[in-house]
Amino acid sequence: MSDAExxxxxxxxxxxxxxxxxPWEPIWRRLHGDVMVLGVRAAQAHCNSxxxxxxxxxxxxxxxAMGLNCFRRLDGTVRLxxxxxxxxxxxxxxxxxxxxxxxxxxxxxxxxxxxQAFVTADGQPCARANxxxxxxxxxxx
Numbered sequence: 001m002s003d004a005e006x007x008x009x010x011x012x013x014x015x016x017x018x019x020x021x022x023p024w025e026p027i028w029r030r031l032h033g034d035v036m037v038l039g040v041r042a043a044q045a046h047c048n049s050x051x052x053x054x055x056x057x058x059x060x061x062x063x064x065a066m067g068l069n070c071f072r073r074l075d076g077t078v079r080l081x082x083x084x085x086x087x088x089x090x091x092x093x094x095x096x097x098x099x100x101x102x103x104x105x106x107x108x109x110x111x112x113x114x115x116q117a118f119v120t121a122d123g124q125p126c127a128r129a130n131x132x133x134x135x136x137x138x139x140x141x
Contacts, residue, residue, distance in 0.1 A: 093121035
């Protein structure tokens with residue numbers, strides 16, 4: 001197995017898929033306490049025309065990681081809708097690097113949920129993201 005195919009210890013295939021993330025598979029997850037960390041090995045399909053990982057992928061997977069972690073902190077009978085997402089790009093990521101999307105802060109509420117995530121490329125800071133999600137209560141079954 002090449003270095004580009006190795007997955008860090010503790011990660012398993014992420015079981016929640018969506019049409020937007022399908023082209024970026026495989027996506028991995030690691031459960032660490034009450035936090036779910038997402039991970040992906042950067043490949044050509046993740047890159048822009050200049051050859052480094054596209055900011056749209058970093059934004060989308062940051063949003064995904066933060067939303068999943070907010071959901072985990074709430075009662076499980078809610079849906080979350082992103083109402084604000086901001087991403088500060090701190091560095092670039094290259095093909096072959098391991099990207100991790102680690103949600104560092106979640107403040108759940110009855111109407112809004114706030115989160116912050118940090119993205120690293122081979123352990124080096126790549127991006128910082130903040131999001132606000134609208135909590136939508138669903139009818140109990």
